[in-house]
Amino acid sequence: MEFTTLGRTGLRVSVVGMGCGGASRLGQAYGNSEAESVAVVRRAMELGINYIDTAEAYRTEEIVGKAIAGVARDQIFISTKGNPYKEAAPVSAGELVAGCEASLRRLGTDYVDVYHIHGPKQGQTQHVLEELVPALETLRTQGKIRATAISEHFSTDTEHSVLLDLFQADVWDVAMVGYNILNQTANRTVFPITQARSIGTECMFAVRKAFSRPDHLRAVLAELVEKGEVSAEEIDLENPLGFVLDESDAADLTEAAYRFCRHEPGLDIILMGTGSIDHLETNVRSLLCPPLPGPVTERLQRIFAHAVSASGS
Numbered sequence: 001m002e003f004t005t006l007g008r009t010g011l012r013v014s015v016v017g018m019g020c021g022g023a024s025r026l027g028q029a030y031g032n033s034e035a036e037s038v039a040v041v042r043r044a045m046e047l048g049i050n051y052i053d054t055a056e057a058y059r060t061e062e063i064v065g066k067a068i069a070g071v072a073r074d075q076i077f078i079s080t081k082g083n084p085y086k087e088a089a090p091v092s093a094g095e096l097v098a099g100c101e102a103s104l105r106r107l108g109t110d111y112v113d114v115y116h117i118h119g120p121k122q123g124q125t126q127h128v129l130e131e132l133v134p135a136l137e138t139l140r141t142q143g144k145i146r147a148t149a150i151s152e153h154f155s156t157d158t159e160h161s162v163l164l165d166l167f168q169a170d171v172w173d174v175a176m177v178g179y180n181i182l183n184q185t186a187n188r189t190v191f192p193i194t195q196a197r198s199i200g201t202e203c204m205f206a207v208r209k210a211f212s213r214p215d216h217l218r219a220v221l222a223e224l225v226e227k228g229e230v231s232a233e234e235i236d237l238e239n240p241l242g243f244v245l246d247e248s249d250a251a252d253l254t255e256a257a258y259r260f261c262r263h264e265p266g267l268d269i270i271l272m273g274t275g276s277i278d279h280l281e282t283n284v285r286s287l288l289c290p291p292l293p294g295p296v297t298e299r300l301q302r303i304f305a306h307a308v309s310a311s312g313s
């Protein structure tokens, strides 16, 4: 495993993070037993992953708690999240604190390393800054969280407008950012700020459906061409992004997608979500490979330079 420093938190984290949400939720979304999901997290730790991301909304905190039971607490970094709104009603500071305490009970720990406000949407930023940020400071003072963090709702906000709005206050230690081959907007707008302020960054959406299902990639690319965000001359819809495999040693586009993100200088941790031990092992190998060849990376940067609307979901 390779390790890096998560921005101003100073935490020495693995460059690969175990994502316990997304479409798979450790396989809970498609029928894994609890024991199978616990085994995925344990295998991740055996492979050297020391950063595990979950959320109250994922319903995988108890699984993470079981997986880390018996592991020295200072050998593992736990990240979780609380919702800013529930059923369209704003969550109060007291409810956020109580929600975090419930997360700690499910995780079987007395603190988490990173605590996020989970994916606020347009129109929710003032509530987050005025009501919930002070609650995060309360939690930090009480020793229940070590770092404050924000994750974005990337599938509905592909140009990071809410995240950028929340950056008006320099109160975030860590940010979870949507980034992938199809949507590289963060390196123009988000990363200059996170780098200037030493905000640690976690990448989500590196692969999603677009890079795990060829039909879906074809459909997303066709839409980007139709919207004029990508030139039709640059894309062969019969063999989407085939040049990446012809001109690199990547085994498939899933591997290429993870490697593309791993070597983006603005990103510290690449979160990888799966419920399959086979996929986990393959993805860790991919993420530890060298960058894609320079000409391939540059061509991907050029093709998608004006693509702003796809999340890859």
Ligand SMILES: NC(=O)c1ccc[n+]([C@@H]2O[C@H](COP(=O)([O-])OP(=O)(O)OC[C@H]3O[C@@H](n4cnc5c(N)ncnc54)[C@H](OP(=O)(O)O)[C@@H]3O)[C@@H](O)[C@H]2O)c1
Pocket (backbone or CB within 6 Å): 018, 019, 020, 021, 022, 023, 024, 025, 027, 053, 054, 081, 118, 119, 151, 152, 153, 154, 176, 203, 204, 205, 206, 207, 208, 209, 212, 254, 271, 272, 273, 274, 275, 276, 279, 280, 282, 283
């Ligand atoms: N707003 C937020 O806060 C937010 C939103 C989304 C995600 N997240 C976090 O970010 C993490 C990563 O997001 P993600 O899980 O969507 O990301 P991802 O790693 O980009 O995509 C995972 C998807 O790809 C599939 N996959 C993974 N490896 C594969 C392989 N080798 N071959 C074929 N399919 C493969 C997985 O299915 P299998 O189970 O079949 O492998 C899963 O459906 C989440 O788990 C969560 O912790 C946060």
